[in-house]
Amino acid sequence: MSLADLRGKTAIVGVGLAGCGEARGMTDMEILAQAATKAVADAGLTMKDMDGLCTANLMSAIWPLNVVEYLGLQPKFVEGTNVGGSAFVAHQLPSMMALATGVCDAVLVCYGSVQRTGTMGRKERTAARNVLDPNPYEAPYQPFNPPSSYALVAARHMHQYGTTRRQLAEIAVAFRRWAQLNPEAFSREPLDIETVLKARMITDPFTAYDCCLVTDGAAAYVMTRADRAKDLKKKPIYLLSNATAVWHRSVIGMRDLTVSPSKESGERAFAAAGLGPKDIDVVQVYDAFSINVILALEDLGFCKKGEGGPFVENGAIGPGGRLPVNTNGGGLSCVHPNMYGAFATIEAVRQLRGECGERQVKGAKTAVVNGNGGNAAASQSTSVLATAEAL
Amino acid sequence: MNTQEQVGAEARYQAALNEGRFLIQRCEGCGRHVFYPRVVCPHCGGDSLAWVEPKGTGVVYSTTTVRRKPEAGGDYDVSLIDLDEGVRMMSRVEGIAPTEVKIGMRVRAKVIDNKGAGLVVFTPEEAR
Known part of the structure; x- marks a missing residue:
């Protein structure tokens, strides 16, 4: 047996979003439950059919228990591994194995956060996490994390490869242009490169436009076996592969700041899928910060190491560009409720279903999703998805 | 036991x-x-x-200036330092403006008192 044996054996058959942007008055769990309900209905299934569950939350170490109780589930398969925002991509491999072996028949992957409007905001959540999970070798120097860690990554990439702030700004502008085509996106006002470059620095070389949004939002999707998927309501989107690589915890443990674990997760995921970057129609990468996109494009092999800056120039990853990346507007302009992995996955599914309206990439049959987690690209999880035609 | x-x-x-x-x-x-x-x-x-x-000497591997309002203490440096022994640590380069800290700069460690606890910071080698 190998990873390639799981190719096309499972599919995503239902997706749902809820509370994206601002969900004032709601809790993490309430919007999670709304998204889960939508995803299950989208699949043409019921909540009682969900005999597998994957979920995680930054505020609770044993969050799957909370979700089981709230939704009234009794799962035969539970996966709550939290490797940061890539978790909801990384949950796919254990789900693929559980489904393929018949341990369970339908897995609900779900997440929700009201970090923007909740009574316990981002600042309080970060302070609480620093107490529960301290890092004594970073904390006394007061990095403004996660932005400062990724800023160190960006500064090193700029030093080593000549990447420029203008190239980073190209990414923010490209995703804003996608967001303008997405009625569900949070930030849709026009944005140009000069505005990004002139904005106030937060942690050099980043301005606010290099940093993801702080929004509320919940996302859920349903996975099942390929044999069952064919009979459900929506066109199944097949999982060709998923691979996760975890290399460190924080920026002090990242050996080469210009290479992320996507190098490894991408190689494993593409090999098992039997496809390469040139075969991919649409790309969804976790853009916690602008530099993440350059690292992902390089490490996944869409361009050579060090050439990510020139690659994104002249609107190359925006609407009408050579490679459609983050077609919903990404974490930078669409939605970012602390952990974004499930949102990237859902946008890939919607593109492959052909449900994306104005922002639809015509004829998209294959997609890559690349999750990012931790304070410095610590965990990366890569998936290759495809329609039945591209199986 | x-x-x-x-x-x-x-x-x-x-x-x-x-x-x-x-x-x-x-x-x-x-x-x-x-x-x-x-x-x-x-x-x-x-x-x-x-x-x-350790010898206490090293080189700045990467650096960022964290922007903070003057009334809260002003901007400050956060750097990653590669010690000559081959290990990396997070620290702060002092003695120059945070935006003047550059990748590749040679630095030397010193231990300061940070609210009662010892803390390693660095200064540029040429400034000593």
Whole structure:
């Protein structure tokens, strides 16, 4: 047996979003439950059919228990591994194995956060996490994390490869242009490169436009076996592969700041899928910060190491560009409720279903999703998805 | 059963800093230096780590200026320093404006008092 044996054996058959942007008055769990309900209905299934569950939350170490109780589930398969925002991509491999072996028949992957409007905001959540999970070798120097860690990554990439702030700004502008085509996106006002470059620095070389949004939002999707998927309501989107690589915890443990674990997760995921970057129609990468996109494009092999800056120039990853990346507007302009992995996955599914309206990439049959987690690209999880035609 | 209280690597590192001494570890199994302090070597898995005094010199591997309002203390540097022993640590380069800290700059460690606890910061070598 190998990873390639799981190719096309499972599919995503239902997706749902809820509370994206601002969900004032709601809790993490309430919007999670709304998204889960939508995803299950989208699949043409019921909540009682969900005999597998994957979920995680930054505020609770044993969050799957909370979700089981709230939704009234009794799962035969539970996966709550939290490797940061890539978790909801990384949950796919254990789900693929559980489904393929018949341990369970339908897995609900779900997440929700009201970090923007909740009574316990981002600042309080970060302070609480620093107490529960301290890092004594970073904390006394007061990095403004996660932005400062990724800023160190960006500064090193700029030093080593000549990447420029203008190239980073190209990414923010490209995703804003996608967001303008997405009625569900949070930030849709026009944005140009000069505005990004002139904005106030937060942690050099980043301005606010290099940093993801702080929004509320919940996302859920349903996975099942390929044999069952064919009979459900929506066109199944097949999982060709998923691979996760975890290399460190924080920026002090990242050996080469210009290479992320996507190098490894991408190689494993593409090999098992039997496809390469040139075969991919649409790309969804976790853009916690602008530099993440350059690292992902390089490490996944869409361009050579060090050439990510020139690659994104002249609107190359925006609407009408050579490679459609983050077609919903990404974490930078669409939605970012602390952990974004499930949102990237859902946008890939919607593109492959052909449900994306104005922002639809015509004829998209294959997609890559690349999750990012931790304070410095610590965990990366890569998936290759495809329609039945591209199986 | 061993009921004696032990001093872990993290506590020992900080205790030395509190006395003004900056120590790192060297694995007696594989010979490589280790930072941050651990009870097992991340390179070879060996559990015999000796405390050694680094030369205290190194080079800025990457750097950022964290922007903060003047009334809150103003902008400050956060850097990653590669010590000449081959280990990397987060720190702050002092003695020059934070935006003047550059990748590749040679720096030297000093231990300062940070609210009662010893803390390693760096200054540019030429400024000494």
